[in-house]
Amino acid sequence: MDVQFTKLYNMLRYLFVSIILSLIPSLSLWSQPGIIAHRGFWRAEGSAQNSRSSVQNAVDARCYGAEIDVYLTTDGKVVLVHDPVLNGARVDASSYRELSGHLLSNGETLPLLDEILPIIAASDHTRLIIEIKSHRNQDTEKAAVARILELVSQAGVRNKVEYISFSFHICETLIHSDPEARVAYLGGNLSPDQLKEKGYTGLDYNMRVLKAHPQWIPRARELGLDVNVWTVNRPEDFHYFIQSGVDFITTDYPLYKAGEVWQDPEVNQINRVPMRTSYHAYESRSLALDGKRESSRYFKDLNGLWKFAWTHDANGGYTGFEQSCYDDRSWEIIPVPGLWELNGYGHPLYLNFNYAWYNQYRSAPPVVPLENNHTGYYRHNFSLPEEWNGRQVFIHFGSVTSNMSLWVNGMFAGYSEDSKLEAEFDITPFLRPGDNLIALKVNRWCDGTYLEDQDFWRLSGMGREVFLYAREKTHMHDFILHPVLDDNYRNGTLGMSVTLNSPSAGTRVRAELIDPQGVSLGQKTLSSGESNTYTGSFTVKNTKNWSAELPHLYTLLLSLDDTETGKETEFIPWKVGFRSVEIKNAQLLVNGKPILIKGVNRHEMDPATGYVVSEERMIQDIALMKRFNINAVRTSHYPNSPLWYRLCDQYGIYVVDEANIESHGMGYGERTLAARTDYQRAHAERMERMYLRDKNHTSVIIWSMGNEAGDGENFTMGYDLLRKADIQKRPIQYERATRPEISDIFAPMYMGYESCIRYLENNPQRPLIQCEYAHAMGNSMGGFDYYWEIIRKYPQYQGGFIWDFVDQALFLDRKEGHYVYAYGGDFNPYDASDQNFNNNGLFSPARVPNPHAYEVGYHYQNVWVQDVDVANGRIGVMNEYFFRDLSHLSLEWELVANGVAVKKGYADDLKTPPGETSVVDLGYRKTFLSSYSDQEVFLNVYFSTLQAEALLPAGIVLARAQLPVHSPEPAKRPEEGQEVQSFTMEHNDRNWLIARSGNMRVEFSRRDGFVSHLSFSGISILDENSRITPNFWRAPTDNDFGALLQLKYVAWRDPVMEFKGFETTDDAITAVYDLPQLKSRLTMTYRTAPQGGLQVTQELEALATAEEAGKIPPMFRFGVRFITPKKYNRLIYYGRGPGENYPDRSAAAFTGLYRQSVSEQFYPYIRPQENGTRTGLRWWELLDHTGSGIRVDSDSLFSASALHYSIESLDSGPAKRNLHSHDLKEENFTQCCIDLRQMGLGCVNTWGALPRPVYMLPYGNYAFTFTISETKNNY
16 A cells, blocks of 8 residues: 555645756746846946945836845955956955945945945845855955855845855855855856755856756756846746746846737847758768768658647647657647648738738738737757767757747757748757657747748748758858959959858868869868958859850868878858849949849749648759749749759759848838838848858849838848948849839839830849749730840840749549638638639649740740741741850751641751841742642741750750741632622521522521520531530630629620611621610621631621710620530631631740640640630631541631630629639530630739730721631541
């Protein structure tokens, strides 16, 4: 029984102690440390250190204690003074009379302890902390202790006084003289157990000591020792020691109130190590050159499955989760890296701008809501390798949203904000041999969230990798590289500056430079300088310069030697390119050339894993960029994974590196955070840390201070910071800058064509490079060609960055077994949402090219063909590359007559230098074309990679051209008097007017006048209950919705058409309609075509007055629509293709002969909308599996589409609804639209801009004639 009781008692005792210990770090708000005013509260106005007023001020401020420094004078007075020497004499060797003439900085006389004790006696809350300074000898120290104890006793304040000292002798004398006195030793070299053993009541150490020995804090608390830390003045140190569980904090700022760190904008980190270049160190030269960090024994990957718990609100539970004894067996697991919302915790939320709490709370920075502020708790164990003993151990968190608090083995280790830059912590003092525990707390929102209001999915959790690495105690901390080219850009100098983490006399830093072919150019010992810095340089003749076109990289290998042992302790490899960036004559120059920025904005986004983007996905993205001639990326709107920059260095992509700053939701006016001093540090840190990490990446050619965050002093400071820091003097830009002095580049967004031209024609002082342009949302990019016409005309317009690269949708599984691409509002009905406004990509979420990607690839291409004398085979080949000739490309050409290739050729000896044009003779002559005088002839030219390079296999077409060679004479119309087939009409049916001609039968409804039946050889073309009807409407595109055209143009959607009856002659049937709402008359005239079939002429006559006409909207299209049975599911056409194209997006669609299925015509834009149209049609055939069907011809070029979907199924109606193309099922028919024209798509923006006027269909007169005829045996 006794044994069982003892076991139960010990178990309960262990449990009780564990609970108490687990509570310690969580008491940061309701059990804050007592504040001790260091040397009194002397920072109050009119006070001084160790003065009467400073003690009184501490009492008035209700401090726990007022700390003072005292000496005993030779005449027995205890005087308040810190320094041992005053006015050239030792204080403890002087009399008070000799010292009394000294005045404090505020004019007070030197105070005595006798004068201070009554102040304490009168206080009911403030204690006096007396530091007895070391005296000249032990006898004097004994006398000082005795006199002080006597004065304290006489004042009756023994229970209000505590004693501290650096002197062992003084402390031991105090303990011996008054065993009940509270005494603490300040020296910092005794452990809590040693202090307890010697009879001390507290642990009272400098904060550097406690940071080096964090385990002493919980141990002291366990032993019953009070813990005081001094002298704590920085806010981040306040927060650290509060979280660490100290009892008291001694400070010069006793009024500082430490709230929740994650709601304090001036504290963005605790214990985070300074940012550095994102290199990896290796223990040998061979490992460093191999560059695989996993092969280093001092690297440990922590990615994988971690224990995880989640609360809906902040501060919602799991108290003590960071302690080793915490029972986490009931917790779930979550992948790291991984986002909560994609693993079943909360819902993904999308907003263009404004904060995620937008429809629930009013923004009031720095406060963020507690409710709905989801909080994640992580625990993960790892084993510390034995060979890491004696090294510094760091933990790396690549990206945590929105913040993170870190504990190691139950001890608070650090805190970080900034979701898109890594946080590293030196966790060496927290570790123990063998098994160790990491615990992490992450809030969905913190004060830093106000700077992260970007246009993307709002997700939470760990978005990038987590790992450990170990370094030598003395190691290379960072380096700065300065590659410089001479005035001719032929020779280079690589300047190097390497900084060690701490001073070390016995070290040597060496550098080796290896050229792109792997040949070493030599090794150098760097010269030591001030601040642990070593410098040196390499001079390289005939450098192979880096550009996005030819990304030549040299390998720099830095090594650190121990001069005493001769051992090389570590190696750091880095890829560096010789590349210059400057602005001259309002042009951005790279290596002296005014490059063109053929760019995109790119979010880090994967449809399955959100912010977690794999290396394979990054490489896929760059391969797509290379294939579609994209040469530049803006890292919208935050620094990307370090791997992305290494890949851009390697494969050649120009990078605009953007700081993680967007406070769009606060607006650009009075509330902007750009002008708030409490957010100044956060702005500065985010810019500076971006620079410090990415400064040595050759691909980074421009710094961006952020996006849509207003303008104010915080950006002035940021510009100055970056300008001073960057030795390479790269340009700095900021889109919202209202002052040119803080943006070297004029970098607007969505500036229209005319505004661009006005800027360019008015003496521009800065290059124009739009940070965002050509909003590629849904079926878009119409008019992109005109942007590039302007860019190629004006030297100071150097391109821009399309918004954006990939549709930012997420996979969402349907219970029916398929998936859709989800966007805002798909996951719940109550979160704020901007619907599909994040689907603006050139490529689908899975990286399938959207149709408009081909238009971009065409206008971004670097080779252009000119007509020198194309009829005789002579063309000009213009090389738009800036740094390479065309020897890497082959030229293939073909002459096509009516879409059929009749002659082909090939050349692989192109040598055209950069920026020049060469005349190429293809070898054919005009005489060859005589055989095709009755056909339309084009020359198609293709430039393909000769060999695989930079992620591109051989044979990839990078540039194309189509030149007209010959056009036949138009077909002659029937001459007057020439016999024309006529209708045979039947008028005896009261419901239908029936007309026949040859094998064609047409039925017209007498109710509405429309064709309700059309057949050839007895086979009906129209589906049951279908009609051939005028059509002026399309399923609105995203650009249409953005301009509210679904409302503004709604009169054309289903207009009232009052049928006025038929007018018939032998050769024509005419139906006339009044459109009263549109002040128009529509006439539909039907004839038999000369070669057979039904000829339709559709005429719209505008009847409105000039005043009325101004109120009638344009139309989407002018044409007809009809439905056929679904068996008509094949197309053959001669026109632009192969992909969909529109009047203002057709340059990449070459005229040709195409055979396709109807199912292929539909493109699943994420939100259903108009799609599938082909323009520039000469003729168009819709066929069944037997090769029979209809042919549509017109004397003028026309457009058409055939889909197994109706306009209605793709039309959301007057307001956008959350519809998805992947939810749609093909309907049991084929819808055909035959149009004279369709309105363009536009691309300037998606919130009001219209296509260029030439691509609009304004109210007016229109006429369209086309023929529907029978076709057979077309396989």
